[in-house]
Amino acid sequence: xxxxxxxxxxxxxxxxxxxxxxxxxxxIPLIALRPVVLALPRGGVPVAFEVARRLRAPLxxxxxxxxxxxxxxxxxxxxxxxxGDGNAETVLDKPLMQKLGITRAVIAPVIRxxxxxxxxxQATYDGATPPIAGRVIxxxxxxxxxxxxxxxxxxxxxxxxxARVVLAVPVAPPETLADLAMECDDLVCLVRxxxxxxxxxxxxxxxxxxxxxxxxxLAEARNMT
Numbered sequence: 001x002x003x004x005x006x007x008x009x010x011x012x013x014x015x016x017x018x019x020x021x022x023x024x025x026x027x028i029p030l031i032a033l034r035p036v037v038l039a040l041p042r043g044g045v046p047v048a049f050e051v052a053r054r055l056r057a058p059l060x061x062x063x064x065x066x067x068x069x070x071x072x073x074x075x076x077x078x079x080x081x082x083x084g085d086g087n088a089e090t091v092l093d094k095p096l097m098q099k100l101g102i103t104r105a106v107i108a109p110v111i112r113x114x115x116x117x118x119x120x121x122q123a124t125y126d127g128a129t130p131p132i133a134g135r136v137i138x139x140x141x142x143x144x145x146x147x148x149x150x151x152x153x154x155x156x157x158x159x160x161x162x163a164r165v166v167l168a169v170p171v172a173p174p175e176t177l178a179d180l181a182m183e184c185d186d187l188v189c190l191v192r193x194x195x196x197x198x199x200x201x202x203x204x205x206x207x208x209x210x211x212x213x214x215x216x217x218l219a220e221a222r223n224m225t
Contacts, residue, residue: 011201016047023140027188037055038140062156078107125218
């Protein structure tokens with residue numbers, strides 16, 4: 001599946017819901033395959049909600065968190081993702097860690113903290129992951145930067161026996177998508193800016209998605225199916 005060309009000027013998307021509607025239009029061929037849509041909370045949920053509604057698919061959550069460098073946790077060293085059975089997939093950038101002299105023991109507290117946050121999200125959202133084995137799974141987020149968190153999420157889906165894994169996002173840099181292509185069977189991305197700087201600049205409205213927003217969208221999605 002091809003992407004639309006990147007544009008210059010104003011942000012390409014009004015907000016996450018509008019981005020999801022446009023993304024859903026690109027995924028229409030999947031309707032006949034009865035897919036399951038999984039969102040990365042929190043930002044991916046409004047996008048995935050619109051995809052699930054258009055595809056008439058169940059919506060669930062796929063919990064994934066970035067593992068940052070201690071003291072500078074915006075600098076990602078990997079990610080952890082957890083599926084519905086509680087099994088975790090941890091993906092670390094080992095060459096980068098070796099270059100920086102950071103061992104697994106050093107980041108172990110960060111991994112534990114992010115795992116604790118995933119447990120909190122699971123309890124807060126009551127968003128059980130639908131069955132994955134043998135299904136076509138569409139994994140959705142509001143955008144991708146470095147791809148570490150998404151890589152862990154895709155590996156969890158593969159580990160759970162998905163028949164086909166589709167990665168679908170509104171925006172991501174071309175080089176990150178090239179790296180992630182080997183982790184999925186299909187990849188749909190609407191905007192691939194060669195001069196990518198941040199996901200948020202491609203949205204006119206990129207305000208934080210709150211826990212209550214996630215709960216409301218999940219409840220609405222359950223009423224649709």
